[in-house]
Amino acid sequence: MIHYPFGIQIDKTKKEETNKNSFKNRGLSLESLLNEANSYYVNSNKALIYKKPTPIQVVRINKENIITEAYFKSPSTTDYNGIYKGKYIDYEAKETKSKTSFSLNNIKNHQINHLFNVTKHGGISFIIVYFTSLDEIYIYPSSSLTKIIEANKKSISIDEFKANGYKVELTLTPKLDYLKIIDQIYF
Amino acid sequence: MIHYPFGIQIDKTKKEETNKNSFKNRGLSLESLLNEANSYYVNSNKALIYKKPTPIQVVRINKENIITEAYFKSPSTTDYNGIYKGKYIDYEAKETKSKTSFSLNNIKNHQINHLFNVTKHGGISFIIVYFTSLDEIYIYPSSSLTKIIEANKKSISIDEFKANGYKVELTLTPKLDYLKIIDQIYF
Numbered sequence: 001m002i003h004y005p006f007g008i009q010i011d012k013t014k015k016e017e018t019n020k021n022s023f024k025n026r027g028l029s030l031e032s033l034l035n036e037a038n039s040y041y042v043n044s045n046k047a048l049i050y051k052k053p054t055p056i057q058v059v060r061i062n063k064e065n066i067i068t069e070a071y072f073k074s075p076s077t078t079d080y081n082g083i084y085k086g087k088y089i090d091y092e093a094k095e096t097k098s099k100t101s102f103s104l105n106n107i108k109n110h111q112i113n114h115l116f117n118v119t120k121h122g123g124i125s126f127i128i129v130y131f132t133s134l135d136e137i138y139i140y141p142s143s144s145l146t147k148i149i150e151a152n153k154k155s156i157s158i159d160e161f162k163a164n165g166y167k168v169e170l171t172l173t174p175k176l177d178y179l180k181i182i183d184q185i186y187f
Numbered sequence: 188m189i190h191y192p193f194g195i196q197i198d199k200t201k202k203e204e205t206n207k208n209s210f211k212n213r214g215l216s217l218e219s220l221l222n223e224a225n226s227y228y229v230n231s232n233k234a235l236i237y238k239k240p241t242p243i244q245v246v247r248i249n250k251e252n253i254i255t256e257a258y259f260k261s262p263s264t265t266d267y268n269g270i271y272k273g274k275y276i277d278y279e280a281k282e283t284k285s286k287t288s289f290s291l292n293n294i295k296n297h298q299i300n301h302l303f304n305v306t307k308h309g310g311i312s313f314i315i316v317y318f319t320s321l322d323e324i325y326i327y328p329s330s331s332l333t334k335i336i337e338a339n340k341k342s343i344s345i346d347e348f349k350a351n352g353y354k355v356e357l358t359l360t361p362k363l364d365y366l367k368i369i370d371q372i373y374f
Contacts, residue, residue, distance in 0.1 A: 122272075
């Protein structure tokens with residue numbers, strides 16, 4: 001029995017769990033990984049990136065200011081945005097169970113257009129996709145996404161992610177240090 | 188009787204209503220003015236600036252996916268952000284009925300810190316305040332706000348807005364063309 005930091009105890013006899021480079025074994029969602037990374041970046045003055053709240057249409061509020069009727073709305077833009085090294089940064093995060101491809105049905109057309117617009121305005125934009133069954137996370141830049149859309153493709157294959165995307169490996173603090181990849185691509 | 192564009196008819200005998208430079212007479216909120224301006228900027232490819240959704244904690248959802256219990260949460264950052272001329276832009280919008288000053292109780296401490304952080308990271312940040320009783324709207328940059336906070340002041344006087352802020356005049360399209368002022372201050 002080895003004592004890991006943060007009180008995590010891992011039984012070395014279970015081989016799967018000893019794989020340190022596994023997001024899956026830690027049971028973490030992409031959203032929780034990104035939130036942890038973004039909090040770390042804000043606290044260490046590295047970047048200011050926040051998740052936008054889910055848009056909700058409030059219909060009824062009672063006397064105690066509790067919302068008693070409301071509806072989920074479709075977001076007008078993407079999930080995350082902010083500033084990094086003086087540059088505007090904007091991205092959409094998605095998970096897929098597929099082992100072979102990421103379907104573009106998972107992203108709304110106007111969100112894709114928004115990502116393209118960000119690039120036109122001089123910002124950094126991309127999608128970040130977590131293939132949960134493969135236990136792999138990729139950053140896929142808008143510049144590559146443009147080609148997919150122009151070719152009228154409805155999905156992005158895992159081979160395309162391997163070829164033109166950037167795999168983000170699990171690290172210690174933060175677990176998903178994705179700005180390291182952004183440095184490689186854009187700086 | 189003069190026929191104005193957009194079918195607005197104004198009786199010249201009523202002096203108040205003939206004042207074209209009045210936001211008040213048009214019954215417009217600062218939020219609706221900003222939303223109109225930001226839509227105009229997006230549609231004309233001038234900037235990508237959006238209002239963040241109000242953060243809501245969803246507690247209960249029924250079978251029809253209708254939210255039946257939820258609570259308003261305190262926002263972690265500011266109301267608006269985006270990209271303009273390649274620069275990250277971030278601001279908080281507030282209305283006040285006061286004719287003499289804007290109380291800083293209207294803005295949370297962590298929102299003020301967020302504005303300061305944006306400046307540190309090389310972005311543009313400010314507050315925009317609508318004095319509804321005076322019918323005047325001012326942009327007040329974070330660089331001036333820093334001095335107010337450092338001097339331990341709890342409010343910003345209207346004279347201070349006139350001295351170190353920038354008045355935004357009502358125009359035709361969009362009605363609140365505030366990026367014109369941003370050009371003056373930052374570009």
